[in-house]
Amino acid sequence: MERSTIKSGARILLGAGLVFAGISHLTNARKEFRAQVPNWVPLKKDDTVIYSGVAEIALGTALAIAPSKYxxxxxxxxxxxxxxxxxxxxxxxxxxxxxxGLDTDKKRFVRLFFQPLLVLWSLKSTDKSKQA
Incomplete structure (x- = not known):
């Protein structure tokens, strides 16, 4: 399989995941997402979840369908x-x-290592080498 096809698939999959997560912020998982809002955020937890959900939907859509120059x-x-x-x-x-399902400190700790992978995924699936 060609590298550009893999990159496109990875980018679209990440975008779809963000859209799914964003919709979940606004519907069935709002309570779950409120558990992740730090106490120092100056907004109501539910408002933060809603705003971040809208941002995730927009960002995921952009990742999936943006023209190659963007x-x-x-x-x-x-x-x-x-x-x-x-x-x-x-x-x-x-x-x-x-x-x-992160109901132990060990599970919550392990989860911390996945965020850098999402950062790397977004960078590698959109870098300028052999874009589709």
Whole structure:
């Protein structure tokens, strides 16, 4: 399989995952996502979940369908988004908040290592080498 096909598939899959997560923010998983909002965020937890859900839907859609000339920028914005929400994962761990089946400190700790992978995924699937 050609590298550009793999990159396109990875980019579209990441975009679809973001859209799914964003819809979940607005519907069935709002309570779960509130567990990840750090106490220092100056908005109501539910408002933060809603705003981040809308952002995820927009970002995921852009990743999946952006014309090739915008993919590099979109990937960098996605990477920044994943970095920006990382404190929520840390808050879930440090405040011992159960959500998404992460009901032990060990599971919450292991989850922390997946966020950098999302950053890397967004960067590698949108880098400028052999874009589709």
């Amino acid at each position: 993919r590099y920028l979109t990937g960098r914005i996605a990477a920044l988004f994943f970095a920006a929400v990382f404190p929520g994962n840390i808050a879930q761990y440090t405040h011992h908040r159960n959500a998404f």
